[in-house]
Amino acid sequence: MSDLFTSLSIAARALAAQQTGLDVVGQNIANVNTAGYARRQVNLAAVPPRDRFSAGGGVEVTSITSTRDALLERRLRLETPAEGREAALADSLSVVESALGDAGSSIDGNLTEFFDAWSTLAEDPTSATARQGVLIKGQALARGFNDMADGLESARRDADGNVRGLVDQIDELARQIASLNAAIGRSGGGSMALSFKDQQAEAIKQLSELIDVDAIENSTGGVDLSIANGRALVIGANAYSIDVTSDARGFAQLSSGGMQVTSEITGGRLGGMLHARDVVIPDYQDSLDGLAFALASQVNTQHAAGYDHSGTQGGAFFTPLASQAGAAAALQLDPTLAVDPGLVAAAGTSTGADNGNARALAELRNARVLDGGTATLTDGWARLTYRVGQDSSTAQAEQKNRQEIVSQIDALRESVSGVSLDEEAMMMMKFQRAYEANARYFTTVDTAIDTLMQMVVTG
């Protein structure tokens, strides 16, 4: 009787184990599109025999584990913030690009029309209409610089607004991860813990898109997170928020645990937005200010060297600027000149009737007054727009590359999953060898491209 009972127990245990297996398979299929879900596997073990005359106690489920690959996840956590950073940078630069306007109808167009107006005045230096034309185009040029300065400042403020929004999202995700840590700790392992870990993995992935985080598994099975130079973001069930204060200009400054971390955050969308706000856009603003300052200085100097309609020595054409900083926003026509076209110093002599100074002012369009005497004012504008375009396309290309690496890791995981460890290792090695076989040609290809470029450009 006991033998029959034992046999039935073994069969029942085996059925229960297989049922669990089927449940897990069902769970895996049902969650195939669930973000953050890691496939479950049932771990079975033989039940040892009770005595030396028994064949064994059948089979039982010892645990259900998830097939989360820590290495791949770590790699994803490294790539995701880099992708987020480039995406944010590309977003911010696209705003700057549209602020710069189209070629020929922006500052470059204003410059051309301004110098054309001086050429027109040189053809008829006593014409009141031509004098008025110079003032109108001068005003339009100054307004063009003012609007552009506003556009760049506004792009910087947009980036700042995004920084504040991103910090809120980061804090929210940190709180979520901390509370999942608490739930994992309370669950004491098992299926519930796996489910919490899936949710946590997804939250960490979302967080990685926003900021670069370091993750370390803690003793309760949860994850501790740090940002910047090791500042705590989540320790166990506690989340540490990033504090935001405003500096003198109203820009958000970030701190963690009382320490300033703004310059330490380099990855994720937050890192990209901070880089755009604090480095890239200010650099463009400097260039624009340099251009406005050079324009005002050159035109004022030349204008003061001429004589107005009544033969009086010319004054300033633009209101003199004290320094380069803020020059584009401050550029404006001298208020006295703006209301009296007769004060336009078109003449080169005190007769006030010749066109000497108007010609000299028109010639400023060809003067190399920027970048150590290598560029005209129009060249300076072209260099700025080219730089913005290049920076923007580089950020977009970088984002695409990073995205591709992230999807490559996923694809690699797909292609090697579900096989034995030996097969997985062999498959990985085959990929490596196949890549190396291609890479042998890369140096030759590189050299060939260089040589051909040279040949085609010079030939």
Place this chain on the structure above:
Amino acid sequence: MSSEYGRTLLSAVTQLRAALERAGDGLAGARLDAVLDSEIALAAALAVLPAERGNVDEVRDQVLHELAQARSALTRCRRLGGALSEMVRASLGAQGVLNAYGADGLQHANDAPGALEARG
């Protein structure tokens, strides 16, 4: 004759760019067959590149465009390949079999004394 040279060069550079893009696609999608095939395509593309100068006036812009695209495709291959190598090294290292496979992809069990079955 000069335009014939230009057309040949353009075709060869286009072939090189296409081979690099295929290699990049294979690496991005972790498709082993595609990566293996692209080795042959790369070798073939390099073999037909002209070594001597010629007149390319008619197709200069197109050739320069293809060369720029080829350079960008090469950078992509290198980055994806770098990420792949790093992943493979890390994975094999974690399994204790970093040096356990030869160039033939076959296992050399004795080379992996520290191999440890650590996965449940």
